[in-house]
Amino acid sequence: MTTRRLRLAAQIAALGVVAALLGLLGWKLLQGESEVTSELARGGAPEAPAFTLERLDGGGELSLASLRGKTVVLNFWASWCNPCKDEAPLLQEASERWAAKDVVFVGIDVKDFRGDARAFVERYGITYPNVYDGKGSTIGRYGVTGYPETYFVDPDGRVRHRIAGPVDSAEEVDEAIRRALPPA
Amino acid sequence: MRLLAAALAALALAAPAAASEQRPTASELESELVCPVCETTLDTSNAPVALRMKAFIRERIDAGDTKSEIKAKLVADFGPAVLAVPPRKGFDWIAWLLPLGGLAVAAVAVGAVAWRWSRRGEEPAPEPLDPELERRLDDELERYE
Numbered sequence: 001m002t003t004r005r006l007r008l009a010a011q012i013a014a015l016g017v018v019a020a021l022l023g024l025l026g027w028k029l030l031q032g033e034s035e036v037t038s039e040l041a042r043g044g045a046p047e048a049p050a051f052t053l054e055r056l057d058g059g060g061e062l063s064l065a066s067l068r069g070k071t072v073v074l075n076f077w078a079s080w081c082n083p084c085k086d087e088a089p090l091l092q093e094a095s096e097r098w099a100a101k102d103v104v105f106v107g108i109d110v111k112d113f114r115g116d117a118r119a120f121v122e123r124y125g126i127t128y129p130n131v132y133d134g135k136g137s138t139i140g141r142y143g144v145t146g147y148p149e150t151y152f153v154d155p156d157g158r159v160r161h162r163i164a165g166p167v168d169s170a171e172e173v174d175e176a177i178r179r180a181l182p183p184a
Numbered sequence: 185m186r187l188l189a190a191a192l193a194a195l196a197l198a199a200p201a202a203a204s205e206q207r208p209t210a211s212e213l214e215s216e217l218v219c220p221v222c223e224t225t226l227d228t229s230n231a232p233v234a235l236r237m238k239a240f241i242r243e244r245i246d247a248g249d250t251k252s253e254i255k256a257k258l259v260a261d262f263g264p265a266v267l268a269v270p271p272r273k274g275f276d277w278i279a280w281l282l283p284l285g286g287l288a289v290a291a292v293a294v295g296a297v298a299w300r301w302s303r304r305g306e307e308p309a310p311e312p313l314d315p316e317l318e319r320r321l322d323d324e325l326e327r328y329e
Contacts (some may be wrong), residue, residue: 079233080235081232111233111262113240113261116236135263135265
């Protein structure tokens, strides 16, 4: 009887361990799946995940919430990423062109050295705010799959469009911004 | 005598560890740090960020930094996930304790099974059959031969 009980307890424990491991696997898979990219793919307008990150220029922190009411262009980049270098001048020009229309550009430097990132900003003459996310805490929530990637957030804080890979032309940026602008 | 041998062995092991801490090589650091993009150790990665990190490690070694200082600088920028082996503190202890716990449970299970097997040999021999019953059984068996 005791042996039978012991065997039953061992079987229950083994099942518990397997269930826990399966749960862990499911949790990990769900973590990898970003609601932003999946909802955008379904034609929706997901809420842009909030963040508060240190500014690369040393001017304290910048939060996405502080930009509510403006159209925000979020560009994920890194100094070691070659396509990021190609698109940098284009994004800087676009930020100047749209500044008067309440469109704010924000660069999020991910998985990078702070020093390299600051040198990058200086080299390409980028004047819009850039924040530092060395640990990459934002990329999973946004569903960033490579660098660069750009997200267009409307004044209500909803992601309206995403460009995976480098921005190729001024027209492409302008068109994406128009999608995130409030109705005229 | 045994104590002296143990002390000498501990000294022999401690000396290379101290040398490694004070004068780390690029290859050992590259095997202890992870590329944050491809999530493999630096020595097996040629991703752009891994190449940049390898260059940084060489710069810091040339500047005379210790192994801990180099790792601390990389953790400051990229977070603790760049360490191939988690630090022994806080929640990260679980990464060290879980395998040990698993080993302990497995050892107890193997011990219990071995104990039961060893006890099987000690079970008392079955009682001899009644002579009359044994004779009848032999007779019956003979009929089938």
